[in-house]
Amino acid sequence: MGLHTRIDSAVERAIALGQGGAAPARLASALHYACTPGGARIRPTILVSVAMACGDDRPGLADAAAAALELIHCASLVHDDLPCFDDAEIRRGKPAVHRAYSQPLAVLAGDSLIILAFDVLARAAHAAPERAIELIRLLARQTGMPHGICAGQGWESEDKIDLGAYHRSKTGALFIAATQMGAVAAGQEAEPWYELGARIGEAFQVADDLRDALCSQEELGKPAGQDDLHGRPNAVSLLGVDGAVKRLKDILGGAIASIPSCPGEAQLAQMVTAYADRLTPAAVKARV
Amino acid sequence: MGLHTRIDSAVERAIALGQGGAAPARLASALHYACTPGGARIRPTILVSVAMACGDDRPGLADAAAAALELIHCASLVHDDLPCFDDAEIRRGKPAVHRAYSQPLAVLAGDSLIILAFDVLARAAHAAPERAIELIRLLARQTGMPHGICAGQGWESEDKIDLGAYHRSKTGALFIAATQMGAVAAGQEAEPWYELGARIGEAFQVADDLRDALCSQEELGKPAGQDDLHGRPNAVSLLGVDGAVKRLKDILGGAIASIPSCPGEAQLAQMVTAYADRLTPAAVKARV
Structure with missing residues (x-):
């Protein structure tokens, strides 16, 4: 079973x-709608890749961790798309959940997916309760307050933004969760895997800024030019396109250098490189 | 330390x-605002009362469970008050979170409180990891989909409502969580405590229907007559005031009869009786 199939099947379960x-049928349907089509499933792919690099001795726990992380990511998209935030019409090439269903069902779908994420981890705990507890703590830390993606969104309601904390929380948090949870699911310490996650998160942020500035709505599957529109801080407006591309390369070099020593270290470095290539917009590749 | 102080202090921690x-300051402030003033803290009071009736051999875990349950309850109030649901201006005698802060911060405060609830349980796990895992599973079950309070709210978006499932999920779920989590925190089985929670939940629903029909906004600390206004099913419209009062008494008798044998059984029965008295609106007491 390929990595993609393994992850999609864990998310479906x-x-x-x-x-x-x-269950109430429309909300049940909204849960599935919110998480499909899967797209790249980048965060759980990183998580399972790290678990495999560390030996993957409890694959059921790694599957649960990957699914939990993806559910949280999808929940955050559903809530971020609400009219009171981005008011997005389109997500992944189809109407956003609150457009396809309703605002109440979008709020409830997000809430339900968050709760389900923790439930999935608790259900997988029997094989290794201590690891499961640590997975729950890592996921909570990178999702909620004061440091997770909720905090990241919360910074957008402040008059004075702490830009470092903002980016680390808003984009970095779930990548840090991905590398740390992958390691912990396979019985390793979380801490040495923080830097890899943080750097992949930074790279993703810069790549996302480049795509937002350079790609069309069709290429993105969501509205383009949102950062400019909402006056959000953006690597392209700060550094220019060429500067942002150089920054992306530097960050990825640092990410690879930060990989802790483990049996699958070389393969993991390859994964990061392949992933970087995938992240880079065609418009940028044509340019460099 | 009295029960009320014990619970308020666990929630504050x-x-x-x-x-x-x-942390972003406004969202951090909204978390506290959403959970205070505490009011009766009925659900965590039931939880800790059950834990004490069962011996309360891990008070730190019971405290964490009580706080987690109350955070979930407060989160549900914040989201239910949003304009796309009840559009409530007032909660607990002060402006609802989305009025006092903003809609985005209300969505994020609810999300953050849900996540924090699971985090609090995971943080308390060291003393008894298996119990903590079961507490997380019980809380998730009674909060999310397909059976928890999210499902309860989800039923309101269906053309055909399963009324039994609706009430069990919408009001009953967190009372079932209260009795079961109290028992599990103290090392007992969850299952025998289901019925007590379910019956207290039914009683609460009938009492709430009576208050909604008979009390003023000032007495409630929130708008009155909401069930009529939104055409929601209500014990008073189904049974009349006297019928609803009789039903309340029957349910509470059943609740007391259902208490499993345990060292603090008699005290727990007293608590349910006192709680029933507290639940009954003055307008009803004057009437019977």
Whole structure:
């Protein structure tokens, strides 16, 4: 089974847990809608790649961690798309959840996916309760307040933004969760894997800024030019396109250098490189 | 330390965990605002009362469970008050979170409180990891989909409502969580405590229907007559005031009869009776 199939199947199993029994049908349907089509599933792919690089001795726990992380990511997209935030019409090439269903169901779908993420980890705990508890703590830390993606969004309501904290929370947090949870699912310490996650997160932010500035809505599957529109800080406006591309390369070099010593170290470096290539917009590749 | 002080202090400690470090200040403030003033803290009071009736051999875990449950309850109030749901101006006698802060901060405060609830349980796990895992599973079950309070709200978006599932999820779920989590925090089985929670939940629903129909906004600390206004099913419209009062008494009798055998059984029965008295609106007491 390929990595992509493994992850998609873990996510599908997780969603099915939230749909069982006599559930209200529209909300049950919204849970699935919010998480599909899967797209790249970048965060869980990094998570499982790290787990595999560390030996992956509890694959069921790594699967649960990957699914939990993706559910949290999808929940954050559903809530970020709400009219009171980005008011996005389109996500992944189809109507955003609040457009396809309703605002109440979008709020509830996000809430339900967050709760399901923690439930999935607790259900997988029997094999290794201590690891599961640490996975829950890592996921909570990178998702909620004071340091997770909720905090990242929260910074947008402040008059004075702490830009470092803002980016680390808003984009970096779930990548840090990805590398640390992958390591912990496979029985390793979380701390040495922080830097890899943080650097991949920075790279993703710069690549996202480049795509937002250079790509069309069709290429993105969501509205383009949003950073300019909302006056959000952006690497392209700060450094220019060429400066942002150089910064992206530097960060990825640092990411690879930061990989802790482990059995699958070389393969993991390859994954980061392949992932960097995938991140880079065609318009940038044509330019350099 | 009295029960009320014990619970308020556990809730305050939990909120402080979400506010630490370099958090965005307004969201950090919204977390506290959403959970105070505490009011009766009925659900965590039931939880700790059950834990004490079962011996309370891990008070730190019972405290964490009580705080987690109250955070989830407060999160649900914040999201339910949003314009796309009840559009409530007032909660607990002061402006609802989205009025006092903003809609984005209300969405994020709710999300952050949900996440914090699971984090608080995971942080308390060291003393008894298996119990903590079960507490997380019980809380997730009664909060999310397919059976928890999210499902309860989700039923309001269906054309055909399963009324039993609706009430069990919308009001009953967190009372079931209260009795079951109290028992599990003290090392007992969850299952025998289901019925007590379910019956207290039913009683609460009927009492709430009576208050909604008979009390003023000032007495409630929130708008009155909401069920009529939104055409929601209500015990008073189904049974009349006297019928609803009789039903309330029957349910509470059943609740007391259902208490599992445990060292603090008699005290717990007293607590349910006192709680029933507190639940009954003055307008009803004057009437019977």
